[in-house]
Amino acid sequence: MKRKREKTSTEELTKAAARQDPATYVFRLYVAGMTPKSTQAIANIRKLCKKHLAGRYKLEVIDIYQQPKLTKEEQIIASPTLIKKLPLPLRRFIGDMSDTDKFLVGIDLKPKNS
């Protein structure tokens, strides 16, 4: 299962590398319906991306109620879950993204011990 995921990631990586510069971020945000937590997360991630990754990110928002099968495929347990598909390594962020420092450390935009 893990290997499979890596494979898709590699494919995506190659595709992404072919069409964009390497620093492009691909995010997927999984939310469970339009709960306050979901809207909070969407707002927070958009704000962060605009501020730190302007022009070099892709964000897709998916409602897991609409596509429940994806939860198994993407190993989603929590909502909201943000998956950083690219650049590797794959990272998962769970929560409403109110802890911006953790997010920035997680996507290597901020050194860990600051």
Added chain:
Amino acid sequence: MVKAKQKVEPIEKCPSGIMGLDEITKGGLPKGRPTLICGGAGSGKTLFAMEFLLRGALEYGDPGVFMTFEETSADLAKNFITLGFDLPDMISRGLIATDHVYIARSEIEETGDYDLEGLFIRLGNAIDSTGAKRVVLDTIEALFSGLSNTGILRAELRRLFHWLKERGMTAIITGEGGDKTLTRYGLEEYVADCVILLDFRIEEQIATRRLRIVKYRGSSHGPDEHPFLIDDSGISILPISSLGLDYPVSNERISTGVPKLDAMLDGKGFYRGSTILVSGTAGTGKTSLSATFADAACRRGERCLYFAFEESPRQIIRNMSSIGIDLAQWVKKGLLKFHSARPSLYGLEMHLVTFHKAIEAFNPRVFIVDPVSNLTAAGTPAAVKSILTRLIDYLKMNAISTFLTDLTHIGSSLERTSEEISSLIDTWLLLRDIELQGERNRGLYILKSRGMSHSNQIQEFLLTNQGIDLVDIYTGSGEALTGSARAVQEAQEKASELADRQEVERMLREQERKRKVLEAKIAALRAEFDAESKELELMAEEERKRQALLAEERLKMAQLRKGESSAARRSVRKKKSKGA
């Protein structure tokens, strides 16, 4: 307890299909509620959960969902194969759905408030896809190691169990055992309906598995630990600890296989379904007696299960053929079944479970353990006693005659069984050796036999090539003799007896002779007397005749005096001389 005013439906139970569990839980796990299975590593939690799901799907038509947090679906399939179930096939038939929840802490960053809706959706999706009625979460504690916000986790778990209940799922949640609490993360707080603890203990290098129902809300349950066994057919739990003393009894008597021993036991032998113990030191013939009993049972056409802890079946068969007992024929006919194992091979509970399984499978009328004392090698004396109590109760319940041998050690009291199980025993035979005049012979006596008048004599126990024989031992002149001493004494006795008899005969002959002499004397005297009597009679007769003649003459004389001739007087005289 206060009686409920309104009629409350008793808790509905969901049969687990796990051997023995439904008996100790009186019907199974609480239906539509979560059950927590906790225990240390390797205690069999996953297997328990797995079997619950499989039996449910195959035997009770309840599809199930197996959500694993530890193993991948491929590993899971391998585990199922060990129980003989083809998981991929069951998945394709829609009986089971599996989901491997993969949580890697290194990949996850918590950035604020979240919930576990994703997990709910996954579970819900799996339940809907199969129409599941049973759910297994193995081991949901992995969430705690993957996620750090325990506040959220605990709230979400509470919600999850509530949600499972609402959906009517009979769920098993497994949990790793903790130091002070039943589970490491206190899952028992949330799963309040039924908690089962699995235990895996090693005592003196021997492992035993035990199961205990810690809690079962709305149902009575025994507080005991039940030993269980994991083998290729899954889990078997022994439900036999709660048996009472209300087993059926039989008045039927069965032969011991030794006619003389039958005679000692009221002339009829043992009661059917009774428990017989044979104690004795090494080499006193315990196994021979067991084999004879087994042989007798098979002759009656009864099945006999023979647990041998010292010898292999082949060795027993060979050895017993030397005393004229052919056990091989019964094995061939399927009446006799041997189970041979070293007692230290596995733990005591395992032995009990093995006994139990073997008895269930073979359904014997006679059950032999030779020797039961070797079980001490597999556990503490107290544990052995408890196991034997349970075993004997179970056997009694099924009216199976039980024949146990007990190896006592030289030096310790013979009348003390090593397991102190005497109170459980109905008939207790003691084999002992009697050492006398440089010989060692075997003696047998009955220490006790409940419900019959039995012999109080010590019998000499002989192993002949025609089997076991019992001989009265010599008890004359105030001492007991056996073996050749007995033979010598008997010969001496026979000789002196012969001499005595001859003396008596001689005296009898003498007496006879004397009697004959006496009789001869009596006869002679009688003859003399008779002769005298005869003489006297004759004389008396003559006198009578003479008197008559005299009278006649007197008459004639009178006539003559009146005018008769002297000639007439002469003729009368002539007549008289003629008569003389």
